Amino acid sequence: MNIRLSDIRRAFQGIVPSGVSTADSHGVPNITFVSQVYLVDDRHVALSCQFFNKTRRNLDENPLAAAEVIDPLTLQAYRLRLKFLRSEKSGPLFDTMSLRIDAIASHTGMTGIFRLIAADVFEVESVDIVEGFLTTPVDAPCEGVSIEGARTEMRGLQLVSERINRAADLESLLASVLESLEEFFNFSHTSILLWDDANRRLTTMSSRGYGKSGIGAEVALGEGLIGTVAREKRLLRLSSLEADLRYGRTIRREATGAASALAEEIPLPGLPDAQSVLAIPLTLGDRLVGVIAAEDRDPMRFSEWHEAYLDIIANQIALGIDRMIEHGDEVGEDAAVAAGAAPTAAERCRAKRRLTYYRHDDAIFVDDEYLIRNIPARILWKLLGESQRTGRTEFSNREMRVDTSLGLPPVKDNLESRLILLRHRLQEKCPDLQLVSTGRGRFALKAEASLELVER
Amino acid sequence: MPRCLDPGLSIIVGAVNEHGQPSTCRAIAIDSSDDLETLKVFLPVATSHETIKNIATTKRLAVVATYPFDNSATQLKGQAIEARLASEEEGVFVRERLEAFIGSLRGFGVPGRIASSLAHWPAFAVTIRVEQIFEQTPGPNAGRRLR
Numbered sequence: 001m002n003i004r005l006s007d008i009r010r011a012f013q014g015i016v017p018s019g020v021s022t023a024d025s026h027g028v029p030n031i032t033f034v035s036q037v038y039l040v041d042d043r044h045v046a047l048s049c050q051f052f053n054k055t056r057r058n059l060d061e062n063p064l065a066a067a068e069v070i071d072p073l074t075l076q077a078y079r080l081r082l083k084f085l086r087s088e089k090s091g092p093l094f095d096t097m098s099l100r101i102d103a104i105a106s107h108t109g110m111t112g113i114f115r116l117i118a119a120d121v122f123e124v125e126s127v128d129i130v131e132g133f134l135t136t137p138v139d140a141p142c143e144g145v146s147i148e149g150a151r152t153e154m155r156g157l158q159l160v161s162e163r164i165n166r167a168a169d170l171e172s173l174l175a176s177v178l179e180s181l182e183e184f185f186n187f188s189h190t191s192i193l194l195w196d197d198a199n200r201r202l203t204t205m206s207s208r209g210y211g212k213s214g215i216g217a218e219v220a221l222g223e224g225l226i227g228t229v230a231r232e233k234r235l236l237r238l239s240s241l242e243a244d245l246r247y248g249r250t251i252r253r254e255a256t257g258a259a260s261a262l263a264e265e266i267p268l269p270g271l272p273d274a275q276s277v278l279a280i281p282l283t284l285g286d287r288l289v290g291v292i293a294a295e296d297r298d299p300m301r302f303s304e305w306h307e308a309y310l311d312i313i314a315n316q317i318a319l320g321i322d323r324m325i326e327h328g329d330e331v332g333e334d335a336a337v338a339a340g341a342a343p344t345a346a347e348r349c350r351a352k353r354r355l356t357y358y359r360h361d362d363a364i365f366v367d368d369e370y371l372i373r374n375i376p377a378r379i380l381w382k383l384l385g386e387s388q389r390t391g392r393t394e395f396s397n398r399e400m401r402v403d404t405s406l407g408l409p410p411v412k413d414n415l416e417s418r419l420i421l422l423r424h425r426l427q428e429k430c431p432d433l434q435l436v437s438t439g440r441g442r443f444a445l446k447a448e449a450s451l452e453l454v455e456r
Numbered sequence: 457m458p459r460c461l462d463p464g465l466s467i468i469v470g471a472v473n474e475h476g477q478p479s480t481c482r483a484i485a486i487d488s489s490d491d492l493e494t495l496k497v498f499l500p501v502a503t504s505h506e507t508i509k510n511i512a513t514t515k516r517l518a519v520v521a522t523y524p525f526d527n528s529a530t531q532l533k534g535q536a537i538e539a540r541l542a543s544e545e546e547g548v549f550v551r552e553r554l555e556a557f558i559g560s561l562r563g564f565g566v567p568g569r570i571a572s573s574l575a576h577w578p579a580f581a582v583t584i585r586v587e588q589i590f591e592q593t594p595g596p597n598a599g600r601r602l603r
Contacts, residue, residue, distance in 0.1 A: 021470030021478035021518070029478055029518040031470030032592065033529065053599050054590075066478045068468070075570050077503070079480065132502030133482075136573040250527040250594050 003127045005042050008071060008078055012039035013239040015072035015299055020047065022058035022065045030054045035244065037069050037080075038097055040121065045080065048097050049087065049118040056120070059084040065122065068130070073300065077130035087118035094119045095234065100244070103228040103236055108248035111222070156184030157312065164316050170324040171420045174206035177292075177317055182208060185306070187294045189271055192282075193219060193226060194290040194321065194417050198409055199374050202230055202291060205417055210270055215424045216372065226291050229279040233288060235311060237302050238277045275299040280310050282318040289318045325412055353430060354452040357381045366430045376422040378406045383435075383445045384453055397441040419443075460521040460530040461488060463556030469497060470518040471510035481507040484576045485553035486521060492589065492603075495519065495532055497582045498542055498550050502575040508582075511536045517584050520592055524560045529592035530602070534584035542581040550579055 005012075014036030021031040032055055038046040045067070049056055059065065063084035070077045088094045098116040105114035160180040167173035174192050181187040191207035191214065204217040222231040229236045238244060274295040282289040292314055294302065356365045363373035364380060372380065379400060386392055400415060401408060408415060423435045432448035459465075467483040485498040497519055499507060511517055515535045522529040542550060558571040589603040 017466070017522075019468035019470070019480045019482070019520075021468075021472075021480040023470075023472040023476055023478045023516075025476075027472050027474075027476060027514055027516060028533065029470040029472040029516050030533075031468055031480060031518045031520050031531065033466070033468065033520060033522055051596065051598060062476050064477045066470070066480045068480045068482065075574070077482070081477065130503050132500070132575050134570075134573045135575055246525075246527060 003078065003129065005039055005045070005124060005127060008069070008127075009039055009304075010073060010300070011069040011071045011076075011078055012037055012045070013072065013300070015240040015243065016070040016075075017243070018070070019068045020055065020065060021067075022055050023062050024058045025061040030058055034067075035240075036100075037067055038093075038119070040093060043124055044085075045082065045122050045124055046088075046093060046097065047120045047122070048101060048116055049120050050101065050114065050116060059120065075134060077133040078127055079130055080127050081125040082122040083125055085121045085123055087120050089118045093121070095232070099228065099232050099234050099236055100238065102232070103225045103238070104244045104248040106222060106228050107224045108245060114248055156180065157309065159184070160313055161316055164320040167320065167324075170321065170416045171206070173317075173320050173324060175208075177313070178206055178208040181294065181313075185309075187296075189274070189295045190293065191270065192290060192292050192317070193230075194414070195230065195288045196374075196414060196417075197412070198407065198414075202226065203417075203421060205290075205420060207270075214270070215428075216421055225277055226279050226293055229281050229293075230288055230291050233281045233283050233286070235281065235307055236277070236279045237304075237307055239275075239299050239302070241275050241277055241299070242273075271295045271297065273297055276301045278302040278306060278310065280307075280314045282314050282321065284318050284322055289321050292317060324416060325414055351432075351449050352452065353433065353449045354454060355384060355430075356454040356456060358456050360456075366433075369429060371429050372422060372425045375407055376418045376425070379418065380422055380426075381455075382406065384451065387445050387447075388451070388453060393446065394438055394442065394444045397443075459523060459528065460492075460532065461486065462523065463553055464523065464560040465521040466524050466557065466560070467497075467519065467521045469499065469507060469520075471507045472514055472516055473510045474513050479506045479510050483519065484557070484574075484579060485550050486519060487549060488586075492532065492586050494537070495534065495584050495586050497584065498546070498553075498579045499582060500575040501541070501578045501580060504580055508539060508580055511539055511582060517582065519584075522592070525563065527594055529594075531590040531592040532584075532586050533588045533590070534586040536582055536584050538581075538583040540581055542579040546581055547577060547579070550576060 017033040017035055018037045019031060020034050021029055023029045034047055040046050065082040065084060067080045067082060068077055097119045101116045105111050160177060163176040163180055164173055167176055178190045181190050189209040192205055193202040194205045195202055200221060202219045204214045207214050219227045221227055225236060274297065276296050276299050279291055279293040281291055354367055362377060364371045364377045383395060397415060400406060401413060426433050434446045436444045436446050438444045467486055468480060469483050470478055470480050472478045481499055481504045483497050483499050487496045488494060517536055518531060518533045520529055520531045554576045558568060561571040562568055588601060591597050591600040591602055
């Protein structure tokens with residue numbers, strides 16, 4: 001084999017669909033487009049078996065196959081002669097291929113219908129460039145990691161580590177990580193979601209590069225791309241998001257008659273026209289801490305190098321977050337409720353605010369607009385009630401922790417992240433009500449408007 | 457009948473040699489003047505050596521035409537009854553279909569400069585007698601026989 005499969009790995013990213021032909025025992029050929037030929041190693045590829053189709057039946061009769069894959073940057077085609085070896089229904093290869101399909105299925109409301117049945121593994125007997133496929137060959141842009149680039153990225157890794165270690169509080173830790181990713185890798189659209197064991201959801205705690213911060217946006221475990229990454233605790237890199245989603249939607253459309261109750265499609269968090277996604281679980285051992293996600297409009301934006309690199313950073317972020325949560329009171333938890341920007345004159349014009357707590361929904365609305373729910377809502381309601389009853393405006397983290405009515409978990413209570421979330425939501429929806437730091441582990445409720453509290 | 461003769465389609469063909477080894481090749485255009493009783497497939501000479509050799513040996517050919525924007529696809533299978541160099545007159549049709557396909561590729565962000573360099577001429581014109589037509593759109597109905 002003159003061409004190594006790893007030398008043409010771009011052709012295996014699934015950006016251009018590949019043709020795969022097989023033949024039955026009577027010599028009748030069959031040809032199909034597949035969304036991705038998965039590169040296993042330099043001698044093996046795999047195809048996803050999602051339906052028991054003709055290709056699959058032919059392989060049982062005749063293991064020989066041929067595939068044509070195309071480099072998406074140069075449009076150069078390569079032909080592979082294949083020999084079917086085995087179907088894997090579990091194991092690392094199956095899990096990796098399944099994650100991508102599960103994520104797309106979840107995102108398009110096709111969970112359980114659009115799924116991987118098996119990873120069909122082939123030995124590659126030969127790979128040849130298709131001479132004459134292009135009349136004018138196109139030079140591939142250099143995408144290797146140059147020594148200079150690697151130095152920059154290693155330096156970036158060092159600086160990200162330093163910033164994580166230096167961060168005084170959770171909020172600055174998350175913000176500095178996303179800032180560093182943009183500074184050193186030009187990742188312009190990023191977010192970090194933290195896992196909340198109490199309500200079994202991921203909550204967006206920090207984002208960068210989006211028109212709206214999206215802070216407070218929630219994702220359930222297993223929902224969409226990020227929820228799938230969190231559930232499986234496995235990294236996901238999609239290079240052809242639009243094509244994958246289109247493929248998933250086609251199957252959804254085709255399956256509509258066969259499945260009665262398909263879930264509604266979940267809006268993709270972040271860029272509406274993202275072409276590539278890299279989502280990495282933040283874990284400590286088996287424990288899920290959160291997910292860091294990056295998106296881009298360039299389908300080739302994220303490479304294997306970024307996977308490896310962000311995996312290292314993800315470990316450090318997870319450790320840093322855990323340190324903040326574990327020792328929040330000791331490492332400047334007060335910064336979690338640092339003073340926000342003062343309300344503008346225009347904002348102060350709205351001198352009266354009605355806050356309504358809906359007990360059944362465990363949610364607070366401000367002037368009929370949703371503000372926050374669950375534990376942060378209970379915290380705010382406690383502060384508002386206490387303030388109205390006694391005139392008190394100063395509070396401590398400790399008294400939040402000992403108040404069992406708030407429902408904070410006894411360990412890893414994420415109080416700091418809940419206060420960050422609460423402060424951000426107030427800044428966005430009710431800027432004349434603020435949580436302001438008054439010292440280590442202490443904060444004040446500061447109201448610039450008269451408040452009407454209603455409980456229903 | 458499916459839209460397998462529309463412009464802008466992505467087309468691939470599969471053939472097989474006498475030892476059961478399949479081959480694959482991109483086609484530039486397909487056409488039918490008799491409601492898919494027969495199908496004419498245009499294959500670039502530059503890239504279709506193996507496929508033409510296999511067709512000459514086993515006669516069998518499978519063709520899939522996919523509309524890239526919604527993945528709707530049809531597979532046609534049959535036996536070759538003629539294989540020859542396409543005429544200049546047919547070349548006009550081939551170039552029209554290539555332009556339409558380049559338009560589809562542009563819709564996916566492939567620069568026209570690159571797409572325009574796809575080999576297409578001279579081309580072989582292979583006519584097959586269509587024996588079977590299948591639904592090939594991804595999903596539970598893929599593989600359903602239409603004719």
